[in-house]
Amino acid sequence: MLPLALFFAAIIGLALGMLGGGGSILTVPVLVYVLHIEPKLAIAMSLPIVGFTSAFGAWRHARIGNVQLRRAFLFGGIAMTGAYAGGRVARYIDPRVQLAILGAMMAGAAVSMLRSAARHRDDAPVPHETSPFLYLVGLGVGLLTGLVGVGGGFLIVPALVVFGSVPIKQAVGTSLAVIAMNCAAGFAGQSGEEHVRWGFVAAFTVVTTAGLLAGTAIVPYVRQVTLKRGFAVLLLIISALVLWNNRSLL
Numbered sequence: 001m002l003p004l005a006l007f008f009a010a011i012i013g014l015a016l017g018m019l020g021g022g023g024s025i026l027t028v029p030v031l032v033y034v035l036h037i038e039p040k041l042a043i044a045m046s047l048p049i050v051g052f053t054s055a056f057g058a059w060r061h062a063r064i065g066n067v068q069l070r071r072a073f074l075f076g077g078i079a080m081t082g083a084y085a086g087g088r089v090a091r092y093i094d095p096r097v098q099l100a101i102l103g104a105m106m107a108g109a110a111v112s113m114l115r116s117a118a119r120h121r122d123d124a125p126v127p128h129e130t131s132p133f134l135y136l137v138g139l140g141v142g143l144l145t146g147l148v149g150v151g152g153g154f155l156i157v158p159a160l161v162v163f164g165s166v167p168i169k170q171a172v173g174t175s176l177a178v179i180a181m182n183c184a185a186g187f188a189g190q191s192g193e194e195h196v197r198w199g200f201v202a203a204f205t206v207v208t209t210a211g212l213l214a215g216t217a218i219v220p221y222v223r224q225v226t227l228k229r230g231f232a233v234l235l236l237i238i239s240a241l242v243l244w245n246n247r248s249l250l
Helices: 002-019 023-034 039-063 069-090 095-119 133-148 153-164 168-190 198-221 224-245
Strands: none
Touching: 002 023, 002 039, 002 198, 002 224, 023 039, 023 095, 023 224, 039 069, 039 095, 039 168, 039 198, 069 133, 069 153, 069 168, 095 133, 095 153, 095 224, 133 153, 133 168, 153 168
16 A cells, blocks of 8 residues: 555645645645555644645745745744644544544545636736735644645635735745744644654655656646646545545544
């Protein structure tokens, strides 16, 4: 099963590189349903995987000026508060509930991507002032990161564009920096509860990072609308699997 898990690690990296977010939401389902890792441990392991990969991606974006550091630290600081709290709360929540929440989030991310692909307006103008809603989104994304181990890029990028007046390319880079900060805080909130398999985490992260590099190189040659639709369909399929396996809670 390990080769299959590493194959999905490459897919996650490709999605992060080509879409700037959304790929990390697959990490927990891969760990749970491909490697049969207990859900709480899978969530704890996903946080360093997503965090290290996102930090590397943010570094690459920062080199070409696509990270607004002030915005990342302000938004990310608020999100980290939520992520740490989410990590602490996660200890007391039934893992089936956590997976059900994750499944619902995956379905939501898929719908968001399909709507974005239908509009296909990544270059649309944005407002010229920051809305307070930006920081409410940051707190909410942080809570979800600590609770179910997702990066939340599919929420952070549009929030930065719509509520923060950040151009789309800089929103992608800034989002990766925020995700890395979120994951660090979420993992700190869960520390001591699970015995993370660091050897596997390192291998998975290396493959995911390689996928991110490949995705970054490929993205100029592939239509974003096609990517979003294809990945959205994949998310819908996996979210259906996750929700079906936890249907007793629905």
